[in-house]
Every structure is written in structure tokens, then in C-alpha cells.
Amino acid sequence: MRTKNVGNVVRDALDKIVRVFDAYMDIAEGFVFWRARPWPMARLGGRGIILDLGSGSCINGAYAYRFGGKYVLCLDVSFFMSILSRKTLIREGVRGDSIAGDMLFIPIRDNAVDSVIAIASLHHIPKEVLHLVVAEIKRISANGATVIATLWSWRQARFVLSTVLNIFLKSLNIVDSIREYKVPWRKRSGAIHRYYCLYTLKELLDLFRRHGFQLLSYGYFGYLKKKSNNIYIVARVVK
Numbered sequence: 001m002r003t004k005n006v007g008n009v010v011r012d013a014l015d016k017i018v019r020v021f022d023a024y025m026d027i028a029e030g031f032v033f034w035r036a037r038p039w040p041m042a043r044l045g046g047r048g049i050i051l052d053l054g055s056g057s058c059i060n061g062a063y064a065y066r067f068g069g070k071y072v073l074c075l076d077v078s079f080f081m082s083i084l085s086r087k088t089l090i091r092e093g094v095r096g097d098s099i100a101g102d103m104l105f106i107p108i109r110d111n112a113v114d115s116v117i118a119i120a121s122l123h124h125i126p127k128e129v130l131h132l133v134v135a136e137i138k139r140i141s142a143n144g145a146t147v148i149a150t151l152w153s154w155r156q157a158r159f160v161l162s163t164v165l166n167i168f169l170k171s172l173n174i175v176d177s178i179r180e181y182k183v184p185w186r187k188r189s190g191a192i193h194r195y196y197c198l199y200t201l202k203e204l205l206d207l208f209r210r211h212g213f214q215l216l217s218y219g220y221f222g223y224l225k226k227k228s229n230n231i232y233i234v235a236r237v238v239k
Contacts, residue, residue, distance in 0.1 A: 012176075013126035016195050017104075020124045021077045023194045027185045028080035038063035039119050041221070044234060045148045048114025050096075051075060051140070053103060054121020058085035062092040064117055072096030073113070075106065103133045108140040111239075116140075116147045120230075123151040126197050127177065134211050138237055145237040147213065153220060154179045154198035156229045201231045214238050 042060040046067025052058050058074035065072050072094050074085035085098040101107045103125065116137050125133050137147060154163065159181060166178040179198045184191035205218060213235040220228040 009128050013128040016126050016197075017077070017102075017124070017129075020195050023185070023192050024076070024078040025080055026192045027187070027194075028078055028084060039150065041148055041150065041232060041234075042117050042119060043067045045115040045117040045146055047146065048142075049073070049112065050115045050117065051106075051108065051113045052085075053106075053116055053118040053137070054124065055085050055098070056081055058088045058096075058098065060117050060119045061085075061096070062088050062094045064115065065092075065094045065096070069115075070095070073108065074098040075101050075103075075108075077102055103136065104129060106136045106140050110139055111142045112140055114142055114145050116145065118147070118149040120150055120152065122149055123196050123198055124194070126180075126195075127199070127203075130197075130199075131207060131211075134207055138211055138213070138239075141237040143237060143239040147208075147235045147237065148232070149204070149235075150221075150230050150232045151204065152196065152198055153229050153231050154200070159198070199231070204231065204233060208233060208235055212238050 036059065038059045042064045046064040046069050048070050050061055050064050050069045050072045052061030052072060052074045055061055055074035055076045061072040061074050072089065073096060076082055076085065079100040082098040082100040089096045099107060122130065122133065162181050163178055166175055169175040170178050177197065181196045182193040183196050184193050201218060205215060208215060215233060215235050217234040218232060220231055222228050222230060
């Protein structure tokens with residue numbers, strides 16, 4: 001039976017994150033055109049200093065700003081995305097800045113932000129290190145700050161065959177998780193595969209509870225009408 005020590009587990013997790021970085025470097029420009037609308041839920045984060053975590057082109061941060069924001073920080077692991085997010089802020093007339101940085105080590109001081117928006121970004125973080133990201137979110141947030149997070153649900157029809165295959169591979173100790181996937185982003189030059197680790201709602205709630213967050217709302221919803229292919233949580237930072 002295959003076993004791993006803690007060092008190897010963390011190293012494997014970081015390798016997966018590097019692959020996410022590489023993928024979004026390659027798809028950054030096209031991604032902006034395909035993800036051009038903000039998620040309506042982002043408005044709940046419209047207060048004070050807003051951090052758009054895993055911002056892409058920062059359309060959600062710019063949108064939240066309209067509902068009471070004072071300043072927006074757009075953070076994404078892709079340097080190209082940080083350039084595009086800066087363009088979004090200028091185009092939308094939003095006071096803010098963009099940062100190329102890592103969710104595991106957010107380059108922001110303690111207690112600095114009033115709201116964190118993590119729209120469709122946490123599902124790129126392997127389960128072995130997601131707790132580090134949640135701890136960082138709490139560290140950089142002021143007491144009473146609002147956190148909004150959305151992630152893809154693994155129950156989507158598109159993942160049925162992959163999940164069945166992963167169950168078989170896990171029984172042979174070939175893969176570590178039945179809910180890790182490679183999702184293609186298709187370009188003329190070929191497909192770019194993005195790493196996803198999809199969590200259950202219970203896993204996400206348990207993690208935020210362990211870090212002392214107050215859960216205000218959670219459940220399933222869809223970006224498209226009548227679709228429930230995402231999970232979400234709205235939480236308050238308690239220190």
C-alpha cells in the first residue's frame with residue numbers, strides 16, 4: 001500500500017498549485033472574455049477595504065465596490081491576471097490595486113480588510129493545504145469582516161464519469177482523492193488542463209467552524225438560472 005510522509009504530502013499539494021499557476025498564465029487573456037460578468041453574490045462583500053481573493057480580472061471586486069466599498073485589492077497567483085485586474089479597476093473607476101500573490105501566504109498585514117470575496121477560487125487549492133488559506137483569510141481580516149466564498153459542486157453531471165473512474169483508481173491506491181479533477185480550457189493551440197479539488201458543503205463548513213468563523217448563510221446555488229452547481233458560504237470573522 002502506498003504511503004506518504006507529511007513532507008511529501010505538502011510537496012505534492014504545492015506542485016498542484018504550481019500547475020494551477022501555469023494554467024492561468026496560459027489562459028489569462030481568453031479567460032477575461034469568457035468570465036466577463038460578476039457573480040451577484042459578490043455584492044454582499046461591498047464594505048470598506050475589499051479583498052478579491054483569486055480575483056482573475058477582478059470583476060467581482062469591482063462589482064462589490066459599488067455597494068459600499070472604499071478600496072479593492074485584487075489578488076491572483078497569475079501575474080498576467082494581475083495586469084488585467086488593474087485594467088478592470090481603471091476602466092470601472094474603482095480605487096484599488098492588484099497583486100500577484102499566493103493564497104497560502106497572502107501579502108497583506110493582519111486585520112487589514114473588511115471583506116473577502118473568494119469566487120470560484122478555493123476549489124483550486126488541494127485539501128492538504130486549504131486550512132492554511134482559511135487561516136490566512138482570518139489573519140488578514142478585521143474582526144467582524146464578511147467572507148463570501150463560492151466553489152463548484154462535485155455533483156455536477158460533468159464530473160460523473162471522472163468521479164466513477166477516481167473511485168476505481170483510489171481503490172487501487174493510484175489516486176489520493178475521488179474529487180480531484182483536471183478540467184480542460186480549450187484553445188486553438190490545444191487544451192489547457194486546470195486542477196480542481198471539489199469539496200462537499202459539510203467539509204467547507206467544518207473547516208470554517210474549526211477556524212472560529214460565524215456562519216451566516218450557506219447552501220447551493222447557480223451562476224445560471226435554475227442551476228445548483230455551486231456551493232457557497234457567507235461567514236463573519238470573529239476574533
